[in-house]
Every structure is written in C-alpha cells, then in structure tokens.
Amino acid sequence: MKICMIGVGYVGLVSGACFADLGNSVWCVDKDEGKIETLNNNQVPFFEPGLEELVVKNYNSGRLKFTNNLSLAVKNSDIIFICVGTPTRRDSRSADLQYVFKVASQLSKLINKFKIIITKSTVPVGTGDKIEKIISKKKKKKYFEVVSNPEFLREGEAIRDFRFPDRIVVGTKNKKVKKKLEVLYQPLIKKGANFFATNRRGAELIKYASNAFLATKISFINEIANLCEKTGINVEDVSLGIGLDKRIGGRFLRVGPSYGGSCFPKDTRALTVTGDEYKTDLSIVKSVIKSNDKRRLVLTQRVKKILSNKLKGKLITFLGVTFKPNTDDMRQSSSLKMIPFLVKSGAKVFYYDPSGKKKEFDKLKNVFYCDDIASSCQNTDLVILHTDWEEFKALDFKKLSKRKKFKIYDLRNIYSVETMKKNGFKYYSIGR
Numbered sequence: 001m002k003i004c005m006i007g008v009g010y011v012g013l014v015s016g017a018c019f020a021d022l023g024n025s026v027w028c029v030d031k032d033e034g035k036i037e038t039l040n041n042n043q044v045p046f047f048e049p050g051l052e053e054l055v056v057k058n059y060n061s062g063r064l065k066f067t068n069n070l071s072l073a074v075k076n077s078d079i080i081f082i083c084v085g086t087p088t089r090r091d092s093r094s095a096d097l098q099y100v101f102k103v104a105s106q107l108s109k110l111i112n113k114f115k116i117i118i119t120k121s122t123v124p125v126g127t128g129d130k131i132e133k134i135i136s137k138k139k140k141k142k143y144f145e146v147v148s149n150p151e152f153l154r155e156g157e158a159i160r161d162f163r164f165p166d167r168i169v170v171g172t173k174n175k176k177v178k179k180k181l182e183v184l185y186q187p188l189i190k191k192g193a194n195f196f197a198t199n200r201r202g203a204e205l206i207k208y209a210s211n212a213f214l215a216t217k218i219s220f221i222n223e224i225a226n227l228c229e230k231t232g233i234n235v236e237d238v239s240l241g242i243g244l245d246k247r248i249g250g251r252f253l254r255v256g257p258s259y260g261g262s263c264f265p266k267d268t269r270a271l272t273v274t275g276d277e278y279k280t281d282l283s284i285v286k287s288v289i290k291s292n293d294k295r296r297l298v299l300t301q302r303v304k305k306i307l308s309n310k311l312k313g314k315l316i317t318f319l320g321v322t323f324k325p326n327t328d329d330m331r332q333s334s335s336l337k338m339i340p341f342l343v344k345s346g347a348k349v350f351y352y353d354p355s356g357k358k359k360e361f362d363k364l365k366n367v368f369y370c371d372d373i374a375s376s377c378q379n380t381d382l383v384i385l386h387t388d389w390e391e392f393k394a395l396d397f398k399k400l401s402k403r404k405k406f407k408i409y410d411l412r413n414i415y416s417v418e419t420m421k422k423n424g425f426k427y428y429s430i431g432r
C-alpha cells in the first residue's frame with residue numbers, strides 16, 4: 001500500500017520503517033530539514049535498538065523515502081498517518097494539539113483524491129472530530145475519512161512491539177476503511193495480533209486508558225513495596241502472587257524508582273484534563289500521578305537513611321540515569337529529581353550511563369559524568385542502580401569501590417538479597 005507518515009519522531013519513524021519492511025511503499029515527511037537530511041544519509045536522529053538497520057535496509061530497497069515536501073508525500077499516498085508530537089502545554093496539563101491541527105489544515109489544501117487520514121499521535125478524545133471539521137472547511141467529506149489508530153510501542157522495544165502487538169486498535173465506523181486497514185495489518189494479524197475496531201472516540205480513549213492503567217499498576221506495586229519494607233515481606237512474591245491471577249496479570253508489576261518517560265506522565269495528566277472538561281472526576285488517575293510524584297521523595301529519604309542521615313561530603317554513584325534501559329531518553333526520569341536533591345544536600349554525584357553524558361546535569365555543581373562503570377564507582381560511598389541496563393546485571397562488586405564499606409541501593413531489584421548478603425555487601429533494594 002502507499003503510505004505517508006507525517007512526523008519522523010519516534011512513532012512516525014519506527015512505524016514507517018516497519019510498514020516499509022512489510023512491503024509497503026512509505027513516504028516519511030517532516031518539516032525539519034536537518035532530520036530529513038540525517039535520514040537520507042542513512043542515520044537515525046535518536047537511539048532505538050535495531051532501527052537504523054531497518055531504516056537503511058528499507059531505504060536501500062526504495063520502499064522507504066524521506067522528504068520535506070508534504071505535497072509530494074501526500075499526493076503519492078492513500079493512507080496518511082499523523083505522527084507529530086503532542087507535548088504537554090506549558091500553560092496547563094493538557095496535550096498541545098497545535099501541530100496536529102496545523103497538519104490537518106495543510107492536508108485540507110493538499111488532498112487530491114480519497115485519503116484515509118489516521119492519527120497515530122496520542123490525542124485526547126474528540127480530536128478526530130476537530131480534524132474532520134478543519135478538513136471539511138476545504139474538502140467534501142467524500143474525499144477523506146479521519147480514523148484513530150493509536151500506537152502502543154515501548155521505547156527500547158518498539159520494533160518488537162510493532163511486529164508482535166497484542167492488539168491493533170482502529171477507530172472508524174466506515175466499513176470500507178476498516179477493511180482496508182485490516183488488509184494493511186494482515187501480516188501482523190496472521191501472527192496472532194487481535195484487530196479491534198471501535199468508533200473514533202473510543203480508540204482515542206483506549207490509548208489514554210491503557211497508559212493510565214499501566215501507570216496505575218506500577219504505582220500500585222510501588223506503594224505495596226513501601227508497605228513490604230515495613231512488614232518484612234518480599235514485594236516480588238506479592239507481584240508474582242497477584243500476577244498469577246489472570247484477571248490481574250503479571251506484567252507491569254515491577255517495582256522501580258517511579259514511572260518516567262515521554263508517555264505515562266504526560267498522558268495521565270492529559271487524561272485528567274479530559275475528565276475535568278467533561279466534568280468527570282478521574283480520582284484514581286489523579287492519585288496515581290500524586291503517588292508517582294511523591295515516590296522520588298520517598299527514595300531520596302531512603303538514600304539519606306542508608307547513608308546514616310549524612311549526605312554532606314558523600315560520594316554517590318548513579319549507574320544509569322535514563323528513565324528505562326535501551327534508550328537515551330531522559331524525559332521525566334526520576335534521576336532528574338533525585339540527583340539535584342542529593343547534590344543540594346552536600347553529596348557529590350558521579351554517574352555513568354551506556355547512552356552517554358546528559359546535558360540535563362551540565363549546569364549542576366558536583367555532578368560528574370564518567371566514561372565507564374569502574375571510574376564512576378572508584379571511591380564511592382553508595383552505588384545507586386537506577387536503570388536496569390544489561391551491563392549492570394553481572395557486576396563484580398568486590399572490585400567496584402576502594403571504600404570497603406560502600407553500600408548498594410538497587411532501585412530495580414536486579415540482584416538477589418540472599419546472594420548479596422552472603423557475600424557481605426551492604427545491599428538495599430525495593431520492597432524486600
């Protein structure tokens with residue numbers, strides 16, 4: 001099929017490359033000339049495992065093309081995916097839709113024959129209706145159909161998630177369009193993905209409700225972990241014990257330093273705004289946001305306690321600072337709250353992350369980037385395992401720090417409490 005992806009950010013580029021790999025002809029278009037030039041030079045402007053190889057392979061085959069020329073891309077496509085960003089507005093907690101609406105207005109002038117226009121960007125309930133209204137100002141309804149088809153890709157695992165999704169959600173009441181999209185997704189449906197069609201508003205809400213529900217699971221288990229720490233219970237047994245109930249399910253019950261990233265924090269906030277707009281109090285989502293925000297405070301207090309309430313002059317190492325492994329993304333990472341607090345309290349922080357130095361810490365006094373694990377831990381008083389990158393999973397703690405009494409705080413429960421104790425390490429983890 002002939003496809004156009006508008007916006008070569010995370011969603012647009014991953015989906016575009018994957019659609020091309022399924023044999024479709026894909027034009028990826030973006031107004032950012034630098035990004036398009038980078039892609040035309042066979043480079044990917046952000047880090048995602050396997051993506052560069054996939055882009056190069058499909059670019060070389062001629063199925064994947066990059067351009068700044070929206071008109072060219074639209075004219076050569078039957079299906080148009082809007083994949084531009086929907087960041088949180090500075091003046092409120094809602095999604096900023098200016099880029100989506102701008103694209104809709106441009107499309108209204110460019111459509112030359114019937115097009116399926118799909119929002120893949122995460123957009124609040126009713127956005128599809130507004131896009132339809134904008135395009136209707138210039139084009140008759142018979143020339144287009146606006147559909148919602150949200151993405152459920154996780155950073156770091158996006159290609160796998162695209163190829164093996166649990167479900168594909170399509171929001172349209174147009175039977176022909178639904179059929180066409182079923183054909184587009186046929187290779188994934190054949191491998192077992194569920195194809196679920198509903199109305200447009202339903203699909204828009206499914207995306208937000210999914211992210212909010214997953215965020216709820218994480219916050220729930222993190223709070224249970226706080227209780228486990230006070231009652232001598234292993235939170236991992238609780239995760240397993242409840243997760244074995246199929247009604248609950250075991251995934252997204254891993255404790256951690258709080259959920260971060262570009263999606264859960266932004267989408268939970270935007271969902272509460274939609275709730276308020278429709279005079280519906282989404283109190284559960286609101287308290288999840290509060291609980292997640294509070295978590296970083298809970299953890300820094302714990303760090304203080306581990307260091308006998310003396311942070312002044314202490315050397316603290318962060319292994320990993322990104323919000324999750326296999327990404328260079330720092331957005332809403334708990335390290336952004338924890339590290340400033342610790343240095344403000346008099347500690348010096350050394351950090352190493354496999355994705356490199358972070359500009360977010362450049363202006364902070366007493367925060368130092370190290371090129372490898374060894375130099376970041378050399379004289380440390382406390383190693384904080386913040387992000388569960390693979391290379392932190394088999395550390396030789398005996399050789400890590402010159403300080404004999406150094407401590408380890410494992411925010412991802414990577415190591416076994418028993419083994420660490422047996423080896424004489426001062427080891428702390430979450431909820432056990």
Ligand code: UGA
Binds near residue numbers: 153252260264
């Ligand atoms: C999330 C969703 O998982 C995707 O389905 C969705 O498409 C995406 O948002 C989006 O809306 O674009 P992502 O933010 O990339 O994906 O990452 P996740 O793997 O979901 O992790 C989010 C945060 O939750 C991370 O900080 C992670 O460490 C944390 N987490 C995740 C936990 O603390 N425990 C878990 O069990 C799972």
